Amino acid sequence: MQRYERTRILVEGDPSLAQGIAAEIEAECAVEVVDEPHEELVMVKVRESVRNSLFYLGEALMCSCRVKLGDTMGYGMALGSRRNLAYNLALIDAAFASGAAQEKVPGWEHLIRKEAQRIARRQAKEAARVDKTRVDFSTMKVEA
Amino acid sequence: MAYVAVRGGQEAIEASLALLAWERVRPGCSVEIKDIMAAFPDLIDQVMGESSLYAPELAALALKQAQGSCEEAVFLLRAFRSTLERPYVSCAVEPDAMRCSRRISAAFKDIPGGQILGATRDYSHRLIDFNLRKESTDTVRELRREMKRIWKEGWEADGLCEGDGFGGDDGAEAAQDLLPEASVRPPKKGAKDAASPPLGAFGRLPKVADYLRAQGLLAEYDADDATPADATMEPLVFPTPRSMRLQVLARGMTQGVVALGYAAIRGFGLGHPTVAELRYGEVEIAVEHPLGTPGASGDPLQAGRGDAYYLGAIPVTEVEGIFELEVENADGGKEFTFDLGYGMVMGRGETKAIAMSVLDFCLRSKDKRFPTQDEEFVLYHVDGIEATGFISHLKLPHYVTFQSKLSSVRKAKDLAKGSADKPADEPATGPADKSTDGGEGGNDDQAV
Numbered sequence: 104m105q106r107y108e109r110t111r112i113l114v115e116g117d118p119s120l121a122q123g124i125a126a127e128i129e130a131e132c133a134v135e136v137v138d139e140p141h142e143e144l145v146m147v148k149v150r151e152s153v154r155n156s157l158f159y160l161g162e163a164l165m166c167s168c169r170v171k172l173g174d175t176m177g178y179g180m181a182l183g184s185r186r187n188l189a190y191n192l193a194l195i196d197a198a199f200a201s202g203a204a205q206e207k208v209p210g211w212e213h214l215i216r217k218e219a220q221r222i223a224r225r226q227a228k229e230a231a232r233v234d235k236t237r238v239d240f241s242t243m244k245v246e247a
Numbered sequence: 248m249a250y251v252a253v254r255g256g257q258e259a260i261e262a263s264l265a266l267l268a269w270e271r272v273r274p275g276c277s278v279e280i281k282d283i284m285a286a287f288p289d290l291i292d293q294v295m296g297e298s299s300l301y302a303p304e305l306a307a308l309a310l311k312q313a314q315g316s317c318e319e320a321v322f323l324l325r326a327f328r329s330t331l332e333r334p335y336v337s338c339a340v341e342p343d344a345m346r347c348s349r350r351i352s353a354a355f356k357d358i359p360g361g362q363i364l365g366a367t368r369d370y371s372h373r374l375i376d377f378n379l380r381k382e383s384t385d386t387v388r389e390l391r392r393e394m395k396r397i398w399k400e401g402w403e404a405d406g407l408c409e410g411d412g413f414g415g416d417d418g419a420e421a422a423q424d425l426l427p428e429a430s431v432r433p434p435k436k437g438a439k440d441a442a443s444p445p446l447g448a449f450g451r452l453p454k455v456a457d458y459l460r461a462q463g464l465l466a467e468y469d470a471d472d473a474t475p476a477d478a479t480m481e482p483l484v485f486p487t488p489r490s491m492r493l494q495v496l497a498r499g500m501t502q503g504v505v506a507l508g509y510a511a512i513r514g515f516g517l518g519h520p521t522v523a524e525l526r527y528g529e530v531e532i533a534v535e536h537p538l539g540t541p542g543a544s545g546d547p548l549q550a551g552r553g554d555a556y557y558l559g560a561i562p563v564t565e566v567e568g569i570f571e572l573e574v575e576n577a578d579g580g581k582e583f584t585f586d587l588g589y590g591m592v593m594g595r596g597e598t599k600a601i602a603m604s605v606l607d608f609c610l611r612s613k614d615k616r617f618p619t620q621d622e623e624f625v626l627y628h629v630d631g632i633e634a635t636g637f638i639s640h641l642k643l644p645h646y647v648t649f650q651s652k653l654s655s656v657r658k659a660k661d662l663a664k665g666s667a668d669k670p671a672d673e674p675a676t677g678p679a680d681k682s683t684d685g686g687e688g689g690n691d692d693q694a695v
Binding site for chain 2: 105106107108110111114115142143144145146147148149150151152153154155156157158159160161162163164165167178180181182183184196226227228229230231232233234235236237238240
C-alpha cells in the first residue's frame with residue numbers, strides 16, 4: 104500500500120484506527136519524538152485551467168509531528184489542529200518505512216482497507232444525495 | 248517630517264476595551280464555536296477566503312471574538328497566520344481533480360456528467376422563514392432524523408447501505424482500474440458485486456471548456472510549472488505575473504471583488520462573460536515527502552502521488568468564464584474567438600469566483616482605458632486588510648495635519664478678502680486637544 108493511499112484513509116477515516124495501530128507500535132518499539140505535534144501552515148498550490156499555470160490559492164492550517172523508530176524518521180501531517188492524529192500518523196509512517204513491526208503490517212493494511220470501504224460507502228451516499236440534483240433536460244423536452 | 252508618540256489616552260483606551268468586553272458579555276449568553284461552525288458555514292468560508300487561511304475552527308473563533316465583524320475576523324486570522332511557520336507547499340491541485348458536489352454551465356445545456364445543482368439558493372424564494380424563530384437543537388435533530396430516514400430509503404433502493412455491495416476486502420485498491428468518468432455517479436441498484444471506486448473518485452467530472460478546446464475554439468496551453476509569485480512574501484510590483492494576480496484576487500474582499508467584477512461587466516471593462524462552468528467541491532491537499540520524492544505531484548488518482556502525504560481536503564469554488572473577443576488572424580484580418588477568465592476561491596463563494604474570472608480576463612488586457620483593466624487599481628484595492636486598515640486609520644488623530652489644512656484654508660480666505668491680518672489666536676483643536684497639539688501628544692500616525 105502506497106503512502107498516499109494509506110494516509111488518505113487514515114486522515115479521512117475514524118481516528119481510532121490510527122490510534123489503535125499507533126498503540127501497537129508504541130507497545131513494541133522504542134519511539135523517539137523528534138518534533139512534538141505542532142501547528143504550522145501549508146501553502147495550497149493550484150493549477151488554473153485557463154493558462155495551465157500555477158498559483159497559490161492560500162494557506163491551510165495543519166499539524167505535523169516527527170518521530171524516529173531506530174534510524175527511521177516518520178512524518179505525520181494532517182490539516183487542522185489534530186495533534187493526536189499527527190503523532191499517530193508519524194508513528195505509523197515510521198513503522199511502515201522501517202519494517203520495525205513487519206509481521207504486523209499485513210494486518211494493519213487489512214484494517215486500513217476495511218476503513219477505505221467504509222469511507223467509500225460514505226462518499227457514495229453523499230454522491231447519491233448530490234446525484235438527485237442532476238437536471239434531467241430530456242424530461243423537460245418531453246413535457247414541452 | 249517626523250512622528251510623535253502618543254500620551255494621555257491610556258486610561259480612556261483601557262476603559263474603551265473594558266466597555267467592548269462588556270458589550271460582548273452584556274446579553275448574558277454565549278455561543279459555542281461548534282454552533283458558529285454549524286450555523287454560519289458560508290460566513291466562515293468568507294472569512295477564510297479573505298484571510299487566505301483555511302482553518303474553519305479558528306475562523307469561527309475569530310468571528311466570536313470579533314462579535315460577528317467579518318473584517319475584524321479576517322484581521323485576526325491574518326495576524327494569527329503570521330505567527331506560524333510555513334514549511335510546506337502542497338503538490339499542485341489539478342483542475343479536474345475536484346470532488347464536485349455542484350457543477351453547472353450557463354454555456355451548454357448538455358455537458359458531460361450533466362448539470363448538477365447541488366445545494367444552492369439560486370432557486371429559493373428569498374422570504375424570511377419565520378419558523379426558524381422556534382427552531383431548537385431538538386427540532387433540528389428531529390428534522391435531521393427524518394431527512395436521514397428518507398435518504399436511507401433511497402440508499403437501500405440503490406444498494407448503498409452497510410454490507411450491501413462494495414466488493415470484498417480488496418475494495419478500494421482493486422477498483423483503481425475504474426475510470427473516473429465511470430465513478431461520477433454513485434453505483435446503481437444491482438451493482439452489488441462492484442468494487443468501490445477509489446477514494447475521491449466520486450464527483451469527478453470532465454471540464455466543460457475541454458469541449459471547446461476539442462473544437463478548436465479555445466487555445467490549448469502547455470503546462471507551465473514555473474514557481475508562482477507569492478503575495479504573502481513579496482510586494483506588488485507592476486506589471487504583476489499572472490500567479491500574483493490570481494492570488495490577490497482569491498484573497499480579496501468578497502464585496503470588493505464582486506463590485507469591480509460587476510463594474511467591468513456594466514461597461515467599465517471588457518465585456519460580458521458566459522459562465523462555461525461553475526463547480527463547487529473538495530480538492531485533496533498533499534505534500535511531498537520532506538526529503539523529496541520526485542514525481543509526487545499531480546492527480547491523486549494517478550500513480551504520481553504514491554509517496555506523498557495526504558493532509559486532508561478543502562472545499563473550493565471554481566469558475567471558468569468565456570469571453571468573446573476580436574483578434575487578428577494570420578491574413579491580417581479580424582476574426583472572433585473565445586478566451587477564458589479564471590476564478591477560484593476557498594469554500595463557497597460563487598459570486599466572488601465569477602467576479603474573479605471577469606477581473607482575471609480584464610487584467611490580462613493591459614489596456615488601462617477602463618479602471619478594471621488597470622491592475623494597480625484593482626489589485627491594490629481589493630485586499631481587505633489594506634483597504635479596511637487604511638480607511639480605519641482615518642479615525643485616528645490627525646490633529647496636526649488637520650491644523651495645517653485649517654491654517655491654509657484660513658490664509659486663503661483671508662487673502663481672498665484682501666486682509667493682511669492673521670487669524671485670531673484660538674484653541675488649536677478644541678478644548679480637549681491641548682495635550683496633543685504641538686508635538687506633545689497626538690497619535691503615532693501623526694506627522695508634524
